[in-house]
Amino acid sequence: AQTVTQSQPEMSVQEAETVTLSCTYDTSESDYYLFWYKQPPSRQMILVIRQEAYKQQNATENRFSVNFQKAAKSFSLKISDSQLGDAAMYFCAYTGANSKLTFGKGITLSVRP
């Protein structure tokens, strides 16, 4: 079975600085997809970024980028120029051939003004 591990329960970053959120996963599949979802205080889940395992190029969405290391099974999220609105819970998630999403336990990010 696939597992997703987010070992840091909380992180804090100064506004305008850069922060990296860690995620590791375990799978025997060769073709899969990885996601980062954001859950702000409203609790509405929002997709931040998506990575296809067969693509070597790291995904980027504006201030959000990933460092995807397939051999190490690592998928970290980098947030540049952090803003107050980035404060939220962030979940790393995996999906493979069965289309089911497996989530990590999440990390709470706070942004200091």
Added chain:
Amino acid sequence: DGGITQSPKYLFRKEGQNVTLSCEQNLNHDAMYWYRQDPGQGLRLIYYSQIVNDFQKGDIAEGYSVSREKKESFPLTVTSAQKNPTAFYLCASSIFGSGYEQYFGPGTRLTVT
């Protein structure tokens, strides 16, 4: 506007009563999902459906039941057999197939006393 609606936002029930949570989508998605979120646990899959009149158990299906009579609707019933029903419940939908983004509803907070 296309999206997913869940109602009600807050729900209170007495122990021993069954309760049904509503989930409706107008995104024309074939696949729909129910997740449970507890503090420090991430999201765990309860049931999912990839086509009308068919659904599969997720990782924590015991004490829950679902139906999928219409493409747009995927109600979840929390039965009296669920030992710890108090939680935040999230519904999601997606295009059928691996790697597609799941779109989430706003969630229902169920409290059973």
